[in-house]
Amino acid sequence: MAELMIKGGQRLLGEFTVQGAKNSALPLLAACFCVSGQCVLTGVPRLSDVGATVEILRHLGCSVRWEGHTVVVNARAPRSYKIPSQLMQALRSSIFLLGPLLARLGMAEISEPGGCPIGARPIDLHLQAMEQMGARIHYGEEKITLRTPKGLHGATIRLHFPSVGATENILMAAATAHGKTQLIGAAREPEIVDLARFLNACGAKIHGAGTNEITIEGVRRLDGCTYQVMPDRIIAGSTLAAAAVTGGEVLLRGVVHEHLAPILPPLRRMGCRITPVNDTLHLRAPRRLQSFGTLITAPYPGFPTDAQAAFLALACTATGTSHIEETIFERRFRQVRAFSKMGAHIRLKDTRATIYGVPRLHGARVEAMDLRGGAALVVAALAAEGNTTITHAELIDRGWENVSQVIGRGGVRNQE
Numbered sequence: 001m002a003e004l005m006i007k008g009g010q011r012l013l014g015e016f017t018v019q020g021a022k023n024s025a026l027p028l029l030a031a032c033f034c035v036s037g038q039c040v041l042t043g044v045p046r047l048s049d050v051g052a053t054v055e056i057l058r059h060l061g062c063s064v065r066w067e068g069h070t071v072v073v074n075a076r077a078p079r080s081y082k083i084p085s086q087l088m089q090a091l092r093s094s095i096f097l098l099g100p101l102l103a104r105l106g107m108a109e110i111s112e113p114g115g116c117p118i119g120a121r122p123i124d125l126h127l128q129a130m131e132q133m134g135a136r137i138h139y140g141e142e143k144i145t146l147r148t149p150k151g152l153h154g155a156t157i158r159l160h161f162p163s164v165g166a167t168e169n170i171l172m173a174a175a176t177a178h179g180k181t182q183l184i185g186a187a188r189e190p191e192i193v194d195l196a197r198f199l200n201a202c203g204a205k206i207h208g209a210g211t212n213e214i215t216i217e218g219v220r221r222l223d224g225c226t227y228q229v230m231p232d233r234i235i236a237g238s239t240l241a242a243a244a245v246t247g248g249e250v251l252l253r254g255v256v257h258e259h260l261a262p263i264l265p266p267l268r269r270m271g272c273r274i275t276p277v278n279d280t281l282h283l284r285a286p287r288r289l290q291s292f293g294t295l296i297t298a299p300y301p302g303f304p305t306d307a308q309a310a311f312l313a314l315a316c317t318a319t320g321t322s323h324i325e326e327t328i329f330e331r332r333f334r335q336v337r338a339f340s341k342m343g344a345h346i347r348l349k350d351t352r353a354t355i356y357g358v359p360r361l362h363g364a365r366v367e368a369m370d371l372r373g374g375a376a377l378v379v380a381a382l383a384a385e386g387n388t389t390i391t392h393a394e395l396i397d398r399g400w401e402n403v404s405q406v407i408g409r410g411g412v413r414n415q416e
Contacts, residue, residue: 002393006407008363008384012248018236018255019045019401020069020229023306024191027168028198028229029053030096032073033062034103034172035202037224044071044229045401048394052090056083056097075104082109085142089113091398095123095165098146099173102135106148125166129157133170133177154179154218162187162212162299168195174216175204181216188212189300190259194230201225233259234306235400236281238375241310242406244272244285245317245383252281262303266292266311270318291320291357297327309335309376315355316344317383322355335373338366342384363388371399378407 020043030053032039044050046069054064054071061079065072081101088094094113101108113123127144131137132155135146154177159166167187172195174181186192188210196209202225205217231254243250244267257276264274271286292315297305305328315322316339326332333353336346341364345356363386368374374396381388390396396403 002397004378004390004393004396004403004407006363006378006381006388006390008361008381008386008388010246010382012243012246012250012382012406015251015253016239016402016406017253018231018239021045021191021194021232021234022047022049022399023164023189023232023234024194024230025050026053026091026093027096027172027191027195028227029057029071029073030093030100031172031195031198033057033060033075033078033097033100034175034199035075035222035224037076038072038074039202039224040226041071041073042069042226042228044069045232047398047401049091049093049398052087053093055090056087056094059084059087060097060101078104081105081107083111085111093165095126096168096172098126098130099169099171102130102146102148102152103173103176106151108146109143110146111143125159125161125163126169129159129166129170130173132157133173133181152177154181154216156182157184159183159185159187161185164189164191167192167214171195171199171206171209171214171216174218175199175206176220176222177216177218179218181218183214183216184212186212186214187299190230190233190256198225198227201227231256231259234304234372236260237263237304237307238310238379238400239406240267240272240281240283241314241379242382243283244270244289245314245379247285247287249284250282252283253279255279255281257281262301263307263311266295266303269293270314289314289318291315291318291322294323294325296325297332299328305329305332306372308332309372310379312336312346312353312355313339313376313379313383315357316342316346316380317359317361318357320357322357324353324355326351326353332372334369335376338364338369338373338377339380341366342380342388344380360385362386365389365391368392368395371395375400375403378403382407
C-alpha cells in the first residue's frame with residue numbers, strides 16, 4: 001500500500017506541461033488491436049492503468065514496446081480471444097477490447113471489468129450494441145462469450161444514455177464491419193473525437209464524432225499510423241484546482257482550451273484570473289476563494305464528473321456555501337468522510353452535497369477511495385495546515401502521472 005505525505009500551507013507556483021490523457025490513451029491502445037500492422041502512440045502517460053492495458057494486449061498476442069511516453073503496438077498476429085478474469089478486473093477499461101476482439105477475430109471471451117467503485121457502470125450497452133451488429137452472446141457463470149458467425153455488420157444503434165465507453169466500443173467494432181453503422185445518442189467527449197481521429201488516420205471512415213450522431217462506414221482493413229494522444233483535461237483541471245486552493249499561480253502548457261471550457265467558469269466565479277494564450281493557460285488565484293455557487297455534473301459539454309471531487313475540495317475553504325449535484329455516478333461522494341476528518345463542513349443528501357466553507361483545513365491521516373477522490377485529497381492536503389498522509393495512494397497513480405511534481409514543492413514523501 002502506497003502512502004503520500006504532504007506538507008500543506010504553501011502556494012503552488014510554476015509551469016507544468018499537461019500529461020497525455022488516460023481516458024484517451026486506453027481506448028487508443030485497445031483500437032490498435034483493430035489494426036493489421038504497427039501503430040505508434042506518442043504522449044502516452046506512464047500510469048498503472050496503461051500498464052495493465054499493455055499486459056492485456058501482450059496476452060492477446062500483440063507485440064508491445066513501451067519507450068518513455070511512446071508505445072509501439074503490433075497486432076499483426078493476435079493469438080487469443082480470451083481475456084482472463086484477473087486482467088479484466090485490473091481496470092474498467094478492459095471492456096474496450098470487446099469491440100476490437102470481435103472485429104479482428106470474430107470472438108471474445110470476457111468477464112465483468114474492474115475499476116474504481118464509484119457507482120453502477122453496467123456493460124449492457126456494450127453488449128446490446130455488439131448484438132445489434134451480429135454478435136451472439138452466451139452468458140456463463142463467470143464469463144461472457146460472444147461470437148459473430150457471419151461477421152459484424154452495420155446497424156442503427158440508439159443509446160439511451162451517452163455512454164463514453166459504449167460509444168468507443170461501437171466505433172472500434174464498426175470501423176471494419178460490413179456496411180454502415182449509424183450511432184444515435186453518442187457521447188460527445190473530446191476522447192471520442194480523439195479515438196475517431198486515430199481510427200480515421202488508420203483508414204476508417206467515421207463522421208460526426210463530437211456530436212450525438214456518428215456515422216461509421218465499414219472498411220475492409222485498417223493500417224497502422226503514428227498518433228499523438230490528446231492532453232488530459234481532468235489532470236489539467238486538478239492542477240488548476242491545486243493552484244487555486246493554495247492561492248497560487250501556474251502556467252499550464254499543452255492545453256486544448258475547448259476541452260477545459262466546462263471547468264473554467266466556476267474557477268472564475270471563485271475569483272481566479274485565467275488567461276488562455278495559444279496552447280497555454282495562466283491561472284492566478286486570490287488569497288481566499290469565493291463560493292462557486294452550484295455545480296451539476298453532466299455528460300460533455302457539461303461539468304465533468306471526474307472533476308467533481310477536486311472542486312468539492314476547493315469549496316471546503318472558500319467563503320460562503322457551495323452546492324454540488326452528482327448526476328452520473330451515485331458513489332462519487334465517498335471521499336467526503338476524509339474531507340470532514342480534515343475539518344471540512346459538508347452535508348450530504350442523496351446525490352447532493354452542500355459545502356459550508358471553513359477558514360482552513362488541518363492535516364490528517366486519510367484514505368483514498370478511488371482515483372479522482374484521491375486526487376481531490378491531494379488538493380485539500382495542499383491547502384491544509386500541517387501534514388496529511390494519504391493511504392492507498394496507488395489509486396492516484398492510476399491516472400495522475402506527475403502528481404509528485406505538483407505536490408513535491410510542498411514537501412512530499414512517497415512510501416510503500
